[in-house]
Amino acid sequence: MKNLTMSTDLYQINMMYAYYKKGMDRQRTIFDVFFRKPPCGSGYAIFAGLDQVLDYIESIHFTEEDIAYLRSVYPYEEEFLEILRNFRFTGNIAAMKEGTVVFPGEPLIRVEAQVSEAQLIETAMLTMINHQTLIATKAARIVGAAKGDTVLEFGLRRAQGAEAGYYGARAAYIGGVHATSNVMAGRDFGIPVKGTHAHSFVQLFDNELDAFTAYSEAFPDETVLLVDTYDTLGIGIPHAIQLGLAMKEQGKRLLGIRLDSGDLAYLSKLARRMLDEAGLTDVAIVASSDLDERLIQDLKNQEAQITIWGVGTNLITSYDCPALGGVYKLAAVEKDGEWLPRLKISENPTKITNPGYKQVVRFYDRTSDKPLADLIALAEEDIPGDKITLFDPLFPHKRKTIRNYRVKSLLQPVIEQGHRCYDTPSLESIRAYAQEQLTCFSPEIKRLINPHQYHVDLSQKLWDLKQSLIHQERE
Amino acid sequence: MKNLTMSTDLYQINMMYAYYKKGMDRQRTIFDVFFRKPPCGSGYAIFAGLDQVLDYIESIHFTEEDIAYLRSVYPYEEEFLEILRNFRFTGNIAAMKEGTVVFPGEPLIRVEAQVSEAQLIETAMLTMINHQTLIATKAARIVGAAKGDTVLEFGLRRAQGAEAGYYGARAAYIGGVHATSNVMAGRDFGIPVKGTHAHSFVQLFDNELDAFTAYSEAFPDETVLLVDTYDTLGIGIPHAIQLGLAMKEQGKRLLGIRLDSGDLAYLSKLARRMLDEAGLTDVAIVASSDLDERLIQDLKNQEAQITIWGVGTNLITSYDCPALGGVYKLAAVEKDGEWLPRLKISENPTKITNPGYKQVVRFYDRTSDKPLADLIALAEEDIPGDKITLFDPLFPHKRKTIRNYRVKSLLQPVIEQGHRCYDTPSLESIRAYAQEQLTCFSPEIKRLINPHQYHVDLSQKLWDLKQSLIHQERE
Incomplete structure (x- = not known):
């Protein structure tokens, strides 16, 4: 406007x-x-x-x-x-x-x-x-709760219109978030932009591993895999590990996996253990799913093994206020x-x-x-x-x-x-x-x-x- | 945008x-x-x-x-x-x-x-x-609670940016509000626009009655007076009545008074009685002040004498959700x-x-x-x-x-x-x-x-x- x-x-x-x-x-x-x-x-x-x-x-x-x-x-x-x-x-x-x-x-x-x-x-x-x-x-509160972890602003689709998402991304960056998913805000304000893939991406392939592989081929140095499309612990993380090991052999590195549902404390601890046991100690765990400053603080108190937090609705609308x-x-x-x-x-x-x-x-x-x-x-x-x-x-x-x-x-x-x-x-x-x-x-x-x-x-x-x-x- | x-x-x-x-x-x-x-x-x-x-x-x-x-x-x-x-x-x-x-x-x-x-x-x-x-x-809920009364959308200053106010006004109109204060939304969407005056307007005159008179001279057929700048019952309503009677003598009509603070059930009942006793039974009572559908329903249950509701923050942000x-x-x-x-x-x-x-x-x-x-x-x-x-x-x-x-x-x-x-x-x-x-x-x-x-x-x-x-x- x-x-x-x-x-x-x-x-x-x-x-x-x-x-x-x-x-x-x-x-x-x-x-x-x-x-x-x-x-x-x-x-x-x-x-x-x-x-x-x-x-x-x-x-x-x-x-x-x-x-x-x-x-x-x-x-x-x-x-x-x-x-x-x-x-x-x-x-x-x-x-x-x-x-x-x-x-x-x-x-x-x-x-x-x-x-x-x-x-x-x-x-x-x-x-x-x-x-x-x-x-x-709101962003400053969330970033404070994350105690030095990376916080990503992911809220555009739930913002009160495109402009609220746009200036909201700028304000969130002032408040301390590290990057946004909002491409227009990245273009105009120089905010770093981040993004991985959606569940639909996995669904479009015959199986999850094919989807992960396709993503890693397109983004060999920036591969973050969403592991909860079918079954996080049973399939998603094992597939990510399989690909992560293959990438390692090729001298590349799987950057992270993303959890987007389920109990994030429980899942992240198990995920961390599975990754570590596979020798993938440098693969980060990204989490999203209705996060806000109180939940992040609580998850950290419970030693959730998450180091990158994607915050959407609760940040971009300041949901509780x-x-x-x-x-x-x-x-x-x-x-x-x-x-x-x-x-x-x-x-x-x-x-x-x-x-x-x-x-x-x-x-x-x-x-x-x-x-x-x-x-x-x-x-x-x-x-x-x-x-x-x-x-x-x-x-x-x-x-x-x-x-x-x-x-x-x-x-x-x-x-x-x-x-x-x-x-x-x-x-x-x-x-x-x-x-x-x-x-x-x-x-x-x-x-x-x-x-x-x-x-x-x-x-x-x-x-x-x-x-x-x-x-x-x-x- | x-x-x-x-x-x-x-x-x-x-x-x-x-x-x-x-x-x-x-x-x-x-x-x-x-x-x-x-x-x-x-x-x-x-x-x-x-x-x-x-x-x-x-x-x-x-x-x-x-x-x-x-x-x-x-x-x-x-x-x-x-x-x-x-x-x-x-x-x-x-x-x-x-x-x-x-x-x-x-x-x-x-x-x-x-x-x-x-x-x-x-x-x-x-x-x-x-x-x-x-x-x-949200608008439909609020309009429903007002049971046929007029509902005005007043939220622009609390919207999540100008665009949220703009499309929000349009959406609120679809949901059933009768008018908006948002001039741009009025211009582009043809929504009826309404507005009276602020407390600062009263403060800029030597006394409240002068301010009311000045407003009625500028808007002789659309005079709505904000009566709570100094003391609603003690000064504001008496001044409004004084002006309302003067207007009546000149064959004009005071459209309404607006309450913007205090207990709206209590004040509106007293205001109604004061206006009626002065013979100003056709002067409407407009209310604003953190209204939402639940408060409107509750005020109506208590027989608040309000027939026009100005709803701001709670509507334009859908505050509780x-x-x-x-x-x-x-x-x-x-x-x-x-x-x-x-x-x-x-x-x-x-x-x-x-x-x-x-x-x-x-x-x-x-x-x-x-x-x-x-x-x-x-x-x-x-x-x-x-x-x-x-x-x-x-x-x-x-x-x-x-x-x-x-x-x-x-x-x-x-x-x-x-x-x-x-x-x-x-x-x-x-x-x-x-x-x-x-x-x-x-x-x-x-x-x-x-x-x-x-x-x-x-x-x-x-x-x-x-x-x-x-x-x-x-x-």
Whole structure:
């Protein structure tokens, strides 16, 4: 999908129209993209999707067909449609780098723009960030559970459409998977691609060994055989061993066998023993079949002899939690050249938004280089360089003072006056950045179930501002 | 995404190559698309996605860039790459009509093609059918729970990418929703579009009433007001009433108010009473906020005073079951001009596939016009017109004889020798077809939880064939 200008909710267009009618459409505003809860019970998320957002922002324009269609939807004034005809995004956007380990409440993207522009882009931007951050996070959990084993993304046929498979493969790679089966994602993103053969391939030959042999002749250096078409232990593995030995004699090597059904712990242990006893100790065991991070962790706990994991449906859809609830909230409006902070009140204290033009910083221990905490502060604030007392924004009596840190600012300009001022790094370096950070965070934060909650605090100034606005609203 | 030729798994290309190397790539085959379990515990599914499949099939071709990329993936022989360069789909495809109510095990699509062609298209075709059938089914469940109320699809920002939102909106419309917020889906599919305003709209004005007034001035005949920005009962509804009365005096009408948080049963009842007491009995109450079919059913059981339901995340991702496990299995191979049936054996009897070149028929009671059962039979079989004894394929002693029926064949040719021979009906008529059928099926099959299982039986001939092949395989 190329031009995504119309990939928006009608209410954005309707608000633009109501603002136009009131002469308010050029009112400058700040909106933040953030989420309240990481997906899948995770302690963190991996930010992804920005590259597509930037392409989208730069390419926004309504075509004549779009204008004609909108005219049929509602009798918008022609002058408004003329504004749409010339519409471009002219604001400024700051964002986290893709691959950043991020936490609830942190502005991932900060949009500073005329309200009409800020509203129009909300939907498409959230769609991209919600989806890709979700899949990158799911992938990181799965890769974490595999503890250094190879993880392959195999989910395209179960993705929510071809595009979900495509950007999902990219996000999964950022999250740490090693390769994908998705050829288009390989072509466009440079992700390594992997694939073997299906059951139907075996069925098309008179017997399984003929099929295996045919495959190995076509891919002599990359032979991985699917052994469960008829009977894994009785026929499949013996045939694979027979071929593996023949290949060995010819100075070649059978790379692996793939298990795609049955009890993977049981079968992989027997398979390993059978292969080893035949002298094929270097033949890897690949497994697929409804895998996710919990099952992989459990199979590894049971010493399953699997070193390559093909993960499909559960990864590409983030099956147990298929949406990240990223939101887009008004943080400030401009009046006479100044930013007036705004918040959205709620009965639920954790749902009250953070007002103002903000920054996000991460404190790293200078000695261990481990992240200590994140701080959301006003953009104008200087962050002290030597010592700071942090406190829990919901329970301010919980305080901790940190020292000996270095500070890293997480938001950086990516769009200036409508134009990209940031080159997306290579996908390899985004992936490396994510992996590097994940290594630094404590294992407690990365636990699959009930992880420790990383500290994301508000600066004193921001906290004070928020309290005073809450007070004001409540009046 | 226009050219989806490369939206496939690498193993399809690799199998094509191995077949080519063996001179088997032109071997004719039959593959069936079917699923084993409807999504979300449903008793049925609504078939959708065919239109995109047909566009895809007709447009398959590898570009020079694709060939160059594949050359970098593996040292495929140049002659094979030349075959890809000229590759077109030349086979025949039969399929159910979009909007058909379908059941586990039924071939939804039957592909008859050279094995290379049949393999290449597997992935993209499954992606489309799995996704769109899933969302259409979820929509039908939600619309069913709303019992005649209006249901709006609002999920784009939580969709798994823009395309999932786009085709998801189309599928949801087939499943019975009345409108979408997705402007692009409205433009391209003619789906009615709806939208009001966000909380940020209210926040941008000095007070809520000004915001409501501004909105009603822009949309005097379509004013729906979001009343929960500050305090639903204390401020929001009173403001809406104030404006509603003013509009009434001017001979206009406030269409509705929207609740987006809080307890929707409680708030809607109070809101209804407040509106009614003010004489605004014709102001509708729209609700949104994490709705799905079960919550809607429960809210209606509690007599929530809501008549328009905006459903987002749970619909557009089918949150509680975000993938349909549609598969693609070899059913027959051609030898000397004859179709030799094939099946895939499994330890699990329900997973053994149905062999042969098949048809699917539905029996309707001539008197009540209600569907009685479906039968999967061999294509060559004549289905008796007056009386037939059906039996459960897993427990053949369970038999029932039906009479006084008419027979409808569900699979029809859609692609002949690579070319579309079927015009997709208008989306309106696909939607009407789905709704019409849903009305005919018994309520037990449509129950949200633990529904009755509709009869999908095998013909005696097909059952006999299957048993003999199982026997053969087991030898």
